Amino acid sequence: MPMLHEIKVNQRKNISLATLLTGLVSLSVLLNLIILLIASYQSSKKSLIDTTLALNLTNASKMSQTIDSLFKSMRSSLQYSANTFSNISFMNADAIYSKLELIRNSSNYFNSMVWVDETGLIRDMSPGTHSSAGRYITSEAAKTALALQKPYLSKPYAASGSGNLIVFMSEPIYDMDGTYRGYIGGTIYLEESNVLNMIFESNPTDEIGSYFYIVEADGRLLFHRDTNRIGEDISANHVVRKLIRGQSGHEEMVNLQGEAQLAGYVLVPENGWGVVVVSPVGVVYDQLNNHITSVLLNMIIPFSILLLVVIWLARKLAKPFVALADLVSKIGKEKVEVPEMKHHWNREADLLSKSIRYALSDIKKQTDQLTHDATTDPLTGLTNRRTLEAIMHRWIEESISFSIIIMDIDRFKTINDTYGHQAGDKVIQHFAKIITSTVRPGDVCCRFGGEEFIALISHVAIDEAFFVAERIRNRLEKSVNPIGRIITVSQGISHYSSHSVSAEELVHMADQALYKAKQSGRNRTIIAEKKAGIIS
Structure with missing residues (x-):
């Protein structure tokens, strides 16, 4: 038992x-x-x-290149103007003022122009409403430019009275005998309307909270989405300290407000400024959590x-x-x-x-x-930017001839402001359908960002790509669209390998052509100019 x-x-x-x-x-x-x-x-x-770090670095590099090119263009404009002033003794006061007005208004580079003779006397100034002609220069930047007798670019400084930040650029004037006759100078008001501010404002904060800011060589803010912070010293920021040391790159960092961010930062060679593009780390984690929840x-x-x-x-x-x-x-x-x-x-x-x-x-x-x-871009179903870049590099490696068409819907912000963002999204979808129905099945259509699109047209010469772009432009202009009014598009074209053998340079050149199309009145297609040394 x-x-x-x-x-x-x-x-x-x-x-x-x-x-x-x-x-x-x-x-x-x-x-x-x-x-x-x-x-x-x-x-x-x-x-x-x-991906976010790489994208921010790319955007910072693009912004840096744009600012660098702009300042080089400003310098070239002043150099040309200084040469025309070399025979200043043969010009009367009205002619001098008219020339200053022409320089200021033709490019929108500078908010004001001044001619100072070798004694420091202001001989004339544009615009005339703020003219100090007949007085001697008083600002340190103006005195430094006069003493150097060579091209000069000042650090940003506060204007007397308004306190707005100003950058001063000058070019010396020598007469026909080589005698120093003073300088011609231009002022850039960082908080007023000019080409530089147009560039800043054309890169707004995106829908996931990414934004950019500009710092000068000593760490002071020159541009920020919070305008109250302009002029603030943020040299204690880890990324800004690297920019001050001349370094560029991307990394995860914590800003002075204690916010974790993903930053891409690039130095502007021409003026020593730094461009920083940041995205909140919290946004990345929100996307990640949504993805995991969906998978689960x-x-x-x-x-x-x-x-x-x-x-x-x-x-x-x-x-x-x-x-x-x-x-x-x-x-x-x-x-x-x-x-x-x-x-x-x-x-x-x-x-x-x-x-x-x-x-x-x-x-x-x-x-x-x-x-x-x-x-894939979720709104249009087109290829997204990451895939486009991969295809471009693969085609370049395989030596496939192709053209790039960059398209930007004209005055799209007005559409959003007038009809709302939902109507804006429908316009984007409408344009995407026009692009895909116009190009061949083997070509690549991409939404590059916002209202900007790119098409890669393979095995075609530049003139054939131009005809494709014109068909797209005409079809959009004549189409029945979601808002019931005429919508137009500006386009820029570059070609591999007649323009460049670099994917980044091809996009940049097409973008520059697009910028010219915008500047020339919009609703047009412009082919990028070939660089010297490139053989078709």
Whole structure:
């Protein structure tokens, strides 16, 4: 009797094979689900942060190049004007004032122009309403320019009275005998209307909170979305300190307000300013959390079904079940190929094998969907910027001739302001359909950002690309659109390899042509000018 009682106790303590297998497989499925989520989270986090950093660095570089080119153009304009003033003794006062007015109004580079003779006397000034003609210069920047007798660019300084920041640029004047006759100078008001401010305001904060700011060489803010901060010393900022040392790059940083940000920063060679483009880290994590939540919701149903099937089959299977559990345990740790369908002699084991294949296929489907989302613009369904750049580099590596058409809807901000952003989105979608229906099936259409689009037209010469661009422009202008009024587009074109063999330079040249189209009155297509040394 005691021995019989001991056997019954041991039986109660032992776990049945079906229960053991049910517990082990259930735990394995749940753990692998967690591992998949963690792996997806870490991979997506790195991808989002790296992409945001690279994009911010690209935007900062683009802004830096634009400002650098602008200041070089300003310097060239002053040099040309100084040469015309070399025979100043033969010019009367009205002619001098008219020339200053012409220089100021023709380019919109400078808010005011001044001619100072070698004694420091202001001989004339434009605009005349603020003229100090007949007085001697008093500002330190003006005195420094006079003393140097060579090209000069001042650090930003506060204007007397208004306190607005000013940058002063000058070019010396020498007469026909080489005698120093003073200088011609231009002032740039950083807080008033001019070309520089137009560039600043054309790069607004985007929908995910990214923005940019400009600092001078000593760390003082020259431009910021919060205008109250202009003139503030932020040299204690980690990224700004690197710019002061002449460094450019991208990194995760914490600003002076304690906000974690992803920053791209680039130095402007011509004037020593720094451009910083930042995105809040919190926005990246919000996107990441939404992605993981979506993945979890899509996976929970098939995994729940799988778990119920495993619990039922575990009571009837032994050996086949072990092999399947081993397969599931590898998910998330290494690349797993979905095995070929093999029918088991046991009906229950055969059903379980099919369920595992279904789960693995669903994971692959989710991964494919993520890949599609990462390469497609959600509003238009066109290729996004990242994919466009990859295609361009691949075509360049394969020496495929192609043209780039950059398109920008004219006065799109007015459309948004007048009809609302929903109507603006419909206009963007409408234009995207016109582009895709105009180009060939093998060509690439991309929404480059905001109202800006790019088309890559392969195996065509520049004149053929021009005709494609004109068809797009005409179709948009004549089309029935969502807002019921004429919509136009300005376009710039560059060609590989007649314009450049660099993808970045091709985009830059097409963008410059687009800028010329805008400046020339909009609703037109302009081909980029070829650089010296480039052979068609």
